[in-house]
Structure formats: C-alpha cells, structure tokens
Amino acid sequence: MSSNSQLTITLVQMDCRLGEPDENFARAAAFVAEAARRGSQLVVLPELWSTAYDLEHGERHAAPLARSPEAEGWFGRFAGLARDHGVWLCGSLLERGEDGRLYNCMPCYRPDGSLAGAYRKIHLFRLMEEEVYLAPGPEPVLLELPWGKTGLAICYDLRFPELFRRYALAGARLLILPAEWPHPRREHWRTLLRARAIENQCFVAACNRVGHSKGTDFFGASAVIDPWGATLVEGGEIETLLTVTVNLDLVDAVRKRIPVFADRRPELYAL
Numbered sequence: 401m402s403s404n405s406q407l408t409i410t411l412v413q414m415d416c417r418l419g420e421p422d423e424n425f426a427r428a429a430a431f432v433a434e435a436a437r438r439g440s441q442l443v444v445l446p447e448l449w450s451t452a453y454d455l456e457h458g459e460r461h462a463a464p465l466a467r468s469p470e471a472e473g474w475f476g477r478f479a480g481l482a483r484d485h486g487v488w489l490c491g492s493l494l495e496r497g498e499d500g501r502l503y504n505c506m507p508c509y510r511p512d513g514s515l516a517g518a519y520r521k522i523h524l525f526r527l528m529e530e531e532v533y534l535a536p537g538p539e540p541v542l543l544e545l546p547w548g549k550t551g552l553a554i555c556y557d558l559r560f561p562e563l564f565r566r567y568a569l570a571g572a573r574l575l576i577l578p579a580e581w582p583h584p585r586r587e588h589w590r591t592l593l594r595a596r597a598i599e600n601q602c603f604v605a606a607c608n609r610v611g612h613s614k615g616t617d618f619f620g621a622s623a624v625i626d627p628w629g630a631t632l633v634e635g636g637e638i639e640t641l642l643t644v645t646v647n648l649d650l651v652d653a654v655r656k657r658i659p660v661f662a663d664r665r666p667e668l669y670a671l
C-alpha cells in the first residue's frame with residue numbers, strides 16, 4: 401500500500417449564517433485550524449458556506465475565482481486558509497465568472513494555497529430558485545490529486561447518477577460533494593450518497609450544513625462512505641467536525657471483487 405493511499409479527511413459540518421460572510425469566514429477559519437490540528441490532509445466545507453442561500457444579494461457577495469492567496473476577495477481568503485493550515489481545501493462559494501454571470505463554484509486549493517481546479521454546479525436547484533440567480537456550470541471536473549482521481553459535485557447534483565458514473569468511468573476514486581440539503585429529504589440524501597458510493601465503487605465525502613434559514617432546517621448527516629457502502633462517519637444535526645482516515649486502495653479491492661465496470665453493456669443502454 402503506498403502512503404498516498406491513506407487520506408485523512410475532515411468534513412466541517414457548520415451552520416452558515418445567511419448573508420454574513422465575515423462571521424461565516426471567522427468560524428470556518430477556526431474549524432479549518434482544528435481540522436489541521438487533527439492531522440487532516442483534506443478539509444471539506446458545505447455548499448455556499450460563506451453566505452448560505454442569500455442569492456437575492458448574490459451580486460454583493462460574489463467574487464472572482466482566485467488562483468492564489470494573494471488575490472483579493474473571498475476566494476483569495478479561502479486559498480489563504482488552505483496555505484495557512486497546509487491542507488487541501490474544498491467548499492463552494494458564490495463566484496462572479498469572467499462572463500459577469502454568477503456561479504455556485506467549488507474551488508479545490510492545494511496546501512500551498514494554489515488552485516488545483518474548480519467546479520461550477522451543473523444542475524441548478526429550482527426549489528431554491530438557483531436558476532433565477534445563477535448560471536449553470538459548463539462541465540464536470542475530475543482532478544488528479546495525490547491520492548487519486550477525484551470528481552467534484554455539489555448538492556442537487558447527487559440526484560443525477562450519470563455525472564458520477566462518468567467520473568467513475570474516468571477513474572475517480574473519491575467523490576467530493578458539499579451541500580445545503582434540508583429536511584424533509586434526509587433519507588433521500590443518505591440513500592443517494594450510499595448508492596453513488598456502491599454503484600461507482602468509490603469513496604464519497606459529503607459535507608452538509610446544519611442550522612436554519614428562510615424557514616428551512618438543515619439536518620447535517622455529513623458522511624464519508626466507502627466503496628462497499630459502509631458509512632465510516634456520519635454527523636447528527638449539530639455543528640461538528642467529522643474526521644476519518646481512509647485507505648483509497650479499498651477502491652481497487654472492491655472493483656476486483658465485483659467487476660461491475662468490466663460487466664457493463666453500454667451498447668444496450670442507449671434506446
């Protein structure tokens with residue numbers, strides 16, 4: 401087993417105060433510091449962790465995607481957290497694209513604060529009027545990271561198995577998914593997370609928020625699930641840091657035991 405196969409992940413299951421980026425950032429910074437103290441290599445924050453769903457004021461909150469901590473704005477400060485604590489850091493924020501449109505964007509920063517890649521949410525969630533305020537992301541993003549290929553997705557994307565299958569077919573060993581997934585759909589969340597892990601035989605690291613905003617309660621239940629479908633850690637409904645060390649070699653072992661990918665019949669799937 402190569403040392404790169406071991407990965408310590410922390411999910412920051414935090415409350416995200418609506419339209420309060422300064423407060424959310426200060427709290428996120430303390431959580432990331434604690435995650436680093438625990439020896440985490442990868443830290444994942446929820447979807448839109450800096451503002452929550454304050455899309456009505458999205459124009460005010462949105463910032464350009466930063467490539468390094470030297471850049472101004474929320475992305476630059478997020479990159480600075482990765483560098484200051486020497487961790488890989490993911491979580492989505494409101495982005496103003498080069499085209500002037502707003503995106504729900506998850507950067508992945510390296511431990512030196514440089515940008516490894518960024519994913520813009522492909523499937524916009526009409527129940528929260530995302531399509532009114534945001535533009536849909538143009539493409540899936542699969543990153544080559546030290547522990548293996550890693551596919552990025554955000555919240556509602558979880559309902560679209562095609563995206564995750566595409567990542568798996570391209571060699572993903574880990575899927576990262578920040579979310580703001582509320583009651584009363586907790587069992588959808590738990591079931592779909594496990595399904596994506598089992599059917600694609602890979603790890604899923606999913607970080608959901610807790611707390612309350614705009615009449616909606618968020619239940620947490622952030623989880624890391626292994627390629628056999630075992631839930632390694634799962635949060636309750638309160639703020640917490642969930643830390644677990646996984647061995648990515650389990651992906652190969654599970655794929656060898658049940659060779660789902662070799663048994664596919666793609667020629668029969670298009671009607």
Ligand SMILES: O=C(O)CCC(=O)C(=O)O
Nearest residue numbers: 525555556580581582585
């Ligand atoms: O699909 C769901 O039930 C929740 C999705 C969601 O809240 C989101 O994408 O922000």
